[in-house]
Structure formats: structure tokens, C-alpha cells
Amino acid sequence: MNILIIGGGGREHALAWKIRQNPEIKRIYCIPGNGGIEEIAECCALSMDDFGRLAAFAREKEVDFTIVGPEQPLVEGIVDYFRSQKLPVFGPIKSAARMEGSKIFAKRLMAKYGIPTARFSEFGNPAAALAYIDSLPEQPLVVKADGLAAGKGSVVCPDRAGARRSVDEMMNRRIFKDAGARVVIEECMSGEEVSLFVIADGKDYLTLTPAQDYKRALDGDRGKNTGGMGSYAPTPFLTAELRDRAIREVVEPTLSALQSEGIEYTGVLYCGLMLTADGPKVIEFNCRFGDPETQAVLPLLKSDLLEIVQAAHSRSLGKLRLQLDDAHAVCVVLASGGYPDVYETGKEIRGLDNLPEDVLVFHAGTRWEGEKLLAAGGRVLGVTAVDSELPGAARRVYAAIPQIHFEKIHYRSDISRRAWKK
């Protein structure tokens, strides 16, 4: 069995690591991959948006199944293209990937089917958006670009002046290009955020261990929003009772809303939920696995991942019984100093050879130059450990990290800490 993974971050390294555990696997290919994925897969530097080339590659390498990591190719229709070429692939089709590709699409769907989310208004005209902000009482607001903006398209604004600035930047100055042509302005919710990955086949679904992502750059949730500085799973904030409620009020109504709209959803539906005083509400949907949550969630998955994604493809998820480890996993991201703003790359990474065997290192932005492994991105590595207790998993990770070196390394020292007391 040959597998192709599209993407080149920590999430894709975790996917490749997990897929590799299937004894039927002959070769794993990854486009574009990274320095760590290269050690378990053949990486090829093709462009992720040239679907014709990707499909030709899959045919040439006799790829049996393709898994797509990032949102961009999904939103652009890679799954539709692969299907049209009779190439088996895991991920939602273009019309379904709009759940992430268009905030307005997702918000309208939620409004139509009564799925709990923040109250919102949508605008295609900046003057109307500004007038709307002025009509509201002073309050925090969230301004969201409708389209994909590399995870930066949502701005939590402390007041109306901030919201006005964001509207101006997105709609007039087009800092996110056409993604900001339309915006959503919504009420600011508060509560713990959780990430729940639902794997759907258009008919049935499975849920993986709920996780929590640490988005801010600095300890104590200070500093800027990043792609994610760490994660852990399971999160005790989503109690069994709240989980049942999230399934009942969000997951099932959303999947059946999609069905009612005639949209087949196959793939991961990532439910980003805020656990508000009124119960779980949707912050956002994504059409893929989360990064870095995947680096904590997959080490807790006992079932075979290939079997799951193939079952999703063949619409037989209903027959699978998922096996989840009831242990705890913590993933800490090691980033380049300065991330998410300006940072330098090319620093040599040392110390990965002598880590304890039970510590997993998922590469995010790395590349080989001869014998040297170099940092090649903002997020460089994700270090994960598993333990029967959450603090134990954190202790294992934080005991291993000081052995890893690269110049200007930056990481948070409090990943999972807030959950210890729960």
C-alpha cells in the first residue's frame, strides 16, 4: 500500500508517523514534507496547488490513497479533482470545505439550522460595516475576514475603535486580499476553547479525543496569536456532560444540516468550540485536522488511522469501533525567536538523538542541509509525551526539551498547566 500525504507541517508529520504503523504500508510520499517527514517518507517539492501535477505524481508512484493535511488545497477543490481522476483521497470536497473556506457560509448554515454560535452580521460594504459598529454599544467585537487568511483572519477587538480599524484593514486596505472583501462581525464570547475532531463519511461519524490548543505566543496567554504554541488532550474542560451536549447540539445538527443542503461531508470536521456559560458554541469550523492538536490527539489513537480514513472514503465508518488510549498527551511547540512576527531561519538544530524513547518529535519547519538539520520556519518542532496523568505528560515533555538546541529557541513553559487543577 502506498500513501501520499499533502502538506509539510507538524500535523502532516504526525499523520505520516501514525499511518506508518499500519503493517500494510509499503511507501509513504509527502508533498512537500519537511526534514522530519523525510525520515519516514519520500518527500517531493511539488506545489500543493497544481492538482494536475499532484494527480500525475500519485499515478506515477502508484499511490493507493491520498490524505490532504492543509485547508488551502481542500478549499480549492483538490478532493474533487482527485476523485475526477479516480484517485482515492481523504478530505472534504470543495463545496463542503466551504465550512472553513467561507466564514459567511458557515455562519449562515449555523443560523439556518439553529446551531449555537456567536451572534453575527455580515457585510460586503465597508461603510455599512462601520455604521453597524457605530450603532452598537461599546463592547468587544470579533471581526472576521470571510475567506482564508492563513489563520490570521479573525481579530478579537477590545472595543469599537479596534473593530473599525480591523474593518478598514480588511475591507479597504485588503491586508488579506480578496479574503477580506466580505467580513463577519460577531459578538465576543468567553470561556474555554476546545477542539473536537469529527471524522465523517457523509453518513456516520467518529470523534477523536478532544484537545485544547494554546494559541498565544507567550506564557499566561499573553502576546500575539500564533498558529498554535502547544496542545494537550484530552481536555478536562470538555466534561462528559458537555461533550454529549456538544455532540447533540453542534456535531449532529451540523452534519445533518450539511446533508439537508445536499452537501456530502467526508473528512475531518474540526469543531472549534467555546464553552460558554450558556453551553458549547461554535467559534469556527475547519475542514481538516488541527495543528498542533493532531500532535497530541494521534498519539492517543489506538485504532489504525489508515483504516479510519479508508472507512470514511468508503462510507463504512459506522462499522468501525474506535479505540482511544485513556492516557494524556502534551505537545509543546519549539518556535524560532520572534515568531509570529519576524524571525530568522537556518539555525542548526541539535540534541534530537538522545531523547527518551517515549518522547515524540514532530517536525514543523525543518530541512536538511547535508548532515545538518536546520530550522526552516516559525514553528520548528512539536515535542509530545504521553503519560497516564496530564501533569506527568507535561513533566516528560519539559524534561526532554532542554536537550534540544537551536539559536533563539522559544517555547511556552505552561502548556496544559491551566487544566491540571480541573
Ligand code: AMP
Ligand atoms: P477563528 O479564525 O475563527 O478560529 O478565530 C481565531 C481565534 O479568535 C479563536 O481561536 C478564538 O480565540 C478567537 N475568536 C474567534 N471568534 C471569537 C468569538 N466570537 N469570541 C471570542 N473569541 C473568538
Ligand code: GLY
Ligand atoms: N490549531 C488551530 C488550527 O489548526 O486551526
